[in-house]
Amino acid sequence: MSWGVDNLPYGVFSRGGEAPRVGVRYGDSVLDLAAALHDEVFAAPSLNPFMARGRAAWSDTRRLVQTKLTEDLSVTEQHLVPLDQVRLHLPFEVADYVDFYCSLDHASNVGKIFRPNSEPLPANWLHLPIGYHGRAGTVVVSGTPVRRPQGQLRAGEFGPCQKLDIEAELGFVVGVPSRHGFPAGPLEEHVFGVTLLNDWSARDIQAWEYVPLGPFLGKSFATSISPWVTPLEALPRIPGRAQDPEPLDYLRRHGDWGLDIQVEVWLNGELVSRPPYSSMYWTPDQMLAHMTVNGASLRTGDLFASGTISGPEREQRGSLIELTWNGTDPIKLADGQTRAFLQDGDTVTLRATAAGLTLGEVSGTVV
Amino acid sequence: MSWGVDNLPYGVFSRGGEAPRVGVRYGDSVLDLAAALHDEVFAAPSLNPFMARGRAAWSDTRRLVQTKLTEDLSVTEQHLVPLDQVRLHLPFEVADYVDFYCSLDHASNVGKIFRPNSEPLPANWLHLPIGYHGRAGTVVVSGTPVRRPQGQLRAGEFGPCQKLDIEAELGFVVGVPSRHGFPAGPLEEHVFGVTLLNDWSARDIQAWEYVPLGPFLGKSFATSISPWVTPLEALPRIPGRAQDPEPLDYLRRHGDWGLDIQVEVWLNGELVSRPPYSSMYWTPDQMLAHMTVNGASLRTGDLFASGTISGPEREQRGSLIELTWNGTDPIKLADGQTRAFLQDGDTVTLRATAAGLTLGEVSGTVV
Numbered sequence: 001m002s003w004g005v006d007n008l009p010y011g012v013f014s015r016g017g018e019a020p021r022v023g024v025r026y027g028d029s030v031l032d033l034a035a036a037l038h039d040e041v042f043a044a045p046s047l048n049p050f051m052a053r054g055r056a057a058w059s060d061t062r063r064l065v066q067t068k069l070t071e072d073l074s075v076t077e078q079h080l081v082p083l084d085q086v087r088l089h090l091p092f093e094v095a096d097y098v099d100f101y102c103s104l105d106h107a108s109n110v111g112k113i114f115r116p117n118s119e120p121l122p123a124n125w126l127h128l129p130i131g132y133h134g135r136a137g138t139v140v141v142s143g144t145p146v147r148r149p150q151g152q153l154r155a156g157e158f159g160p161c162q163k164l165d166i167e168a169e170l171g172f173v174v175g176v177p178s179r180h181g182f183p184a185g186p187l188e189e190h191v192f193g194v195t196l197l198n199d200w201s202a203r204d205i206q207a208w209e210y211v212p213l214g215p216f217l218g219k220s221f222a223t224s225i226s227p228w229v230t231p232l233e234a235l236p237r238i239p240g241r242a243q244d245p246e247p248l249d250y251l252r253r254h255g256d257w258g259l260d261i262q263v264e265v266w267l268n269g270e271l272v273s274r275p276p277y278s279s280m281y282w283t284p285d286q287m288l289a290h291m292t293v294n295g296a297s298l299r300t301g302d303l304f305a306s307g308t309i310s311g312p313e314r315e316q317r318g319s320l321i322e323l324t325w326n327g328t329d330p331i332k333l334a335d336g337q338t339r340a341f342l343q344d345g346d347t348v349t350l351r352a353t354a355a356g357l358t359l360g361e362v363s364g365t366v367v
Numbered sequence: 368m369s370w371g372v373d374n375l376p377y378g379v380f381s382r383g384g385e386a387p388r389v390g391v392r393y394g395d396s397v398l399d400l401a402a403a404l405h406d407e408v409f410a411a412p413s414l415n416p417f418m419a420r421g422r423a424a425w426s427d428t429r430r431l432v433q434t435k436l437t438e439d440l441s442v443t444e445q446h447l448v449p450l451d452q453v454r455l456h457l458p459f460e461v462a463d464y465v466d467f468y469c470s471l472d473h474a475s476n477v478g479k480i481f482r483p484n485s486e487p488l489p490a491n492w493l494h495l496p497i498g499y500h501g502r503a504g505t506v507v508v509s510g511t512p513v514r515r516p517q518g519q520l521r522a523g524e525f526g527p528c529q530k531l532d533i534e535a536e537l538g539f540v541v542g543v544p545s546r547h548g549f550p551a552g553p554l555e556e557h558v559f560g561v562t563l564l565n566d567w568s569a570r571d572i573q574a575w576e577y578v579p580l581g582p583f584l585g586k587s588f589a590t591s592i593s594p595w596v597t598p599l600e601a602l603p604r605i606p607g608r609a610q611d612p613e614p615l616d617y618l619r620r621h622g623d624w625g626l627d628i629q630v631e632v633w634l635n636g637e638l639v640s641r642p643p644y645s646s647m648y649w650t651p652d653q654m655l656a657h658m659t660v661n662g663a664s665l666r667t668g669d670l671f672a673s674g675t676i677s678g679p680e681r682e683q684r685g686s687l688i689e690l691t692w693n694g695t696d697p698i699k700l701a702d703g704q705t706r707a708f709l710q711d712g713d714t715v716t717l718r719a720t721a722a723g724l725t726l727g728e729v730s731g732t733v734v
Contacts, residue, residue: 096504101580114579122578127522132580133500133587137463137666138547147548149661155494158615180505180589181514205661211489212481213468213499214581220500220663222547248525294516294572296587299504 002358003027005066009228009360010047010193013086020045020089024065025228025360029080036068036079037061047092047229051175051192052300058175058192062231088143088227091195092173094136095301097223098291099169099199101130102282104241106310109322114207126245129282129290131304134199135220139303141227142362148344149221151205163203163327164342164366167308168265168275168318168350171197172284173229174302183250184292187257187285193229196263196350196362197305200224203321203341225303226350228360236260236355240283247286250293257283259354263309265318266349270334275309275318277352342366369725370394372433376595376727377414377560380453387412387456391432392595392727396447403435403446404428414459414596418542418559419667425542425559429598455510455594458562459540461503462668464590465658466536466566468497469649471608473677476689481574493612496649496657498671501566502587506670508594509729515711516588518572530570530694531709531733534675535632535642535685535717538564539651540596541669550617551659554624554652560596563630563717563729564672567591570688570708592670593717595727603627603722607650614653617660624650626721630676632685633716637701642676642685644719709733 003025013030014020022042023030033042041050050057068076101107104121107130111120124130140146150160175192178184199219206218240258247253261277287304308318317323320341324330327340342348349363370392380397381387389409390397400409408417417424435443468474471488474497478487491497507513517527542559545551566586573585607625614620628644654671675685684690687708691697694707709715716730 096502098583123522124519124575124578128519128576130576130580131583133502133583135463135500135663136503137669138663140547147662151661152491152495152615155490156612156615158617180507202661208491209495209497210579210581211491212577212581213497214577214579216465216497216499217657217661217663220658221661245523248519248523250525290584291587294518294569294584294588295514296502296505296584302504 005069007230007234007357008062008065009230011091011227011229011360012046012089013081014089015081015086022047022050026069026080028083030083030086031065031069031076032079032081036076037064045089048300051092051173054176055189058231059233062233088141090139090141091227091229093301094139094303095299097134097136097139098131098304099134099307100282100287100305101307102280102287103308103310104281105279105312106308106318106322109310109317113321113326128251129287131287131291132214134223138220139223139225142224142364144224144364145367146200146222146224146364147367149202149205149217151202151217152208153204154208161202161205162341165201165203165320166265166342166348167199167201168263169197169199169305169308170259170261170277171195171225171303171305174298175300177300178292178298180297181295183295184288184298186254187288188232190288190298191232191284193231194235195229196226196352196359198224198348198350198362198364199305200364201319224362224364226360226362230359234357238278241279241281243281250289251286253283253285255285257285261352261354261359263318263350263352266351267339268333268347272331273315273317273323275316276311277309279311279316280306280309372436374597374601374724375429375432376597378458378594378596379413379456380448381456382448382453389414389417393436393447395450397450397453398432398436398443399446399448403443404431412456415667418459418540421543422556425598426600429600455508457506457508458594458596460668461506461670462666464501464503464506465498465671466501466674467649467654467672468674469647469654470675470677471648472646472679473675473685473689476677476684480688480693495618496654498654498658499581501590505587506590506592509591509731511591511731512734513567513589513591513731514734516569516572516584518569518584519575520571521575528569528572529708532568532570532687533632533709533715534566534568535630536564536566536672536675537626537628537644538562538592538670538672541665542667544667545659545665547664548662550662551655551665553621554655555599557655557665558599558651560598561602561726562596563593563719563726565591565715565717565729565731566672568686591729591731593727593729597726601724605645608646608648610648617656618653620650620652622652624652628719628721628726630685630717630719633718634706635700635714639698640682640684640690642683643678644676646678646683647673647676
């Protein structure tokens with residue numbers, strides 16, 4: 001089954017008027033971990049206290065849950081709560097949120113669209129994983145409605161965003177802090193797991209504001225994540241893409257952190273794109289090394305995202321601005337409608353699988 | 368006296384092995400508020416719970432403390448702890464940190480230095496207060512040593528930052544949250560107070576990384592703030608600078624939020640600049656309106672900063688890159704030394720007064 005003992009993502013759920021607590025998804029149920037494992041860390045309303053325990057605890061807990069769900073299932077099943085009886089919450093308290101720009105195909109496409117008279121790739125793109133800080137306070141859980149933002153669309157013009165877009169991304173969730181003033185250690189010592197992420201984007205607001213200090217209001221209105229955080233340990237790993245030029249020492253790869261994840265973008269129930277995570281240029285270990293090489297510290301709950309996942313083919317593009325080439329080539333939907341950018345009432349859902357493993361989906365409706 | 372009952376900034380202190388708690392500075396002492404006011408909100412290790420109570424509570428508490436320190440001083444003085452017996456901590460938990468770019472003189476100077484072949488001001492500068500998100504997790508309290516960051520200085524070159532700089536800024540601290548999806552209310556309903564802020568900057572790292580997504584590692588290694596948060600209510604207000612073009616409706620000023628604050632930049636005990644806050648172009652009410660016009664919500668502990676404060680004169684510039692024109696015209700210090708950028712062991716201290724009122728200083732030494 002797609003939510004079996006090889007998967008077991010973590011989330012935060014509540015039932016009726018009860019306080020939110022940590023659970024693990026198994027089949028169509030949530031395992032109440034505080035009850036099943038008699039550990040108060042899981043009675044917290046977020047994953048943060050558990051994530052702070054570190055890698056050995058993550059592995060031990062995973063093995064323990066696997067055992068409980070196989071050998072002791074007759075005892076454990078009393079702690080399984082059907083999904084349709086629970087509400088799912090934001091799974092962790094977001095500390096700092098950083099968004100990267102790691103897809104060569106996405107960066108090339110955006111460069112061609114936004115800067116048609118320059119080289120598509122910025123001069124630094126092949127030398128470092130470009131990133132910037134986003135707004136942690138507006139990261140919301142899947143299912144939260146997304147209000148169309150208003151703002152300055154160009155000089156002297158104000159109104160509702162006319163180019164509301166999505167970005168299909170993977171987010172990496174930090175469990176173990178690092179020391180301020182020093183680079184962090186290896187990815188697997190710090191990062192607890194991954195979550196699908198939709199980085200909603202107001203392209204008109206963004207285009208007018210982003211020079212010279214980067215995206216701000218074009219992004220800060222909302223970022224949606226899946227209610228389920230898949231443990232890093234569960235993910236199948238593959239080699240990353242070849243890199244030329246050779247990265248500097250601090251960005252050198254010491255293991256295979258390419259991820260074999262197939263993402264799907266669904267618009268109003270219709271599959272419109274299939275971005276392959278395997279096509280990403282910069283790998284998550286490189287993002288982490290870069291983010292902390294200057295001594296910036298990590299905290300439990302830090303979230304860093306890959307940037308839009310786009311593959312080389314048109315049907316692999318992870319944003320509407322690429323799929324419709326800034327609205328000039330709208331998507332045709334099955335019911336005869338077209339979309340350049342999102343309309344009110346549109347629902348976007350990101351789904352993903354990793355070699356048979358299902359990731360938690362992230363969905364949002366524009367209101 | 369400069370720390371009298373018209374001032375009364377808030378901070379977090381500890382004595383010996385005791386837990387940190389909230390205090391108010393009075394003269395050369397800290398008033399232990401939990402003890403003096405019998406209110407457990409001040410036994411917290413941060414200002415956040417008190418700040419969340421809102422404007423009426425802020426005013427009531429301020430009046431109560433003023434009364435205790437005048438009419439009831441004989442009773443209250445038992446709760447005054449000499450400053451030399453306490454340790455001062457980060458006064459609040461930083462939620463999101465946003466840095467603006469509100470000085471016309473600073474933006475013009477930086478434009479001339481970084482983009483000598485273009486118009487100094489970006490096309491959007493006079494239309495909106497440009498801002499970006501910084502790293503909340505590396506905001507540190509005055510006195511914390513600042514490790515010189517390392518990073519990519521240009522293509523293929525890695526090493527310690529050679530152009531370590533400061534930015535003299537004022538930070539605004541949010542007490543009252545706003546609703547996600549809607550613009551925030553007036554400044555005085557949300558912002559509790561101000562703190563001096565030094566936005567340490569690695570100019571070489573920043574110059575190489577900042578196109579197209581803005582500053583990242585050039586800023587994220589450290590941001591220092593004063594241990595004292597001066598209540599907004601205590602600050603003298605003046606009209607803001609004239610603005611042309613007329614701002615859009617959502618940025619229209621409804622009151623006087625210019626601030627008559629005189630900042631001083633001290634390098635190794637020598638006064639090197641006197642940036643006047645009165646010269647800022649965008650006012651804090653405009654920053655707040657802009658930051659939330661897209662529906663981005665505020666949380667208790669959000670910090671937004673003005674950007675470098677620079678006046679029109681050379682001796683009013685709030686960063687070394689401006690004072691030394693990117694190192695080409697070094698500062699001459701009294702002992703015969705010169706500085707283009709900061710050397711290891713250098714101590715930078717920002718001080719400020721507002722019409723006789725002293726703000727808490729922020730200091731840091733490069734290690």
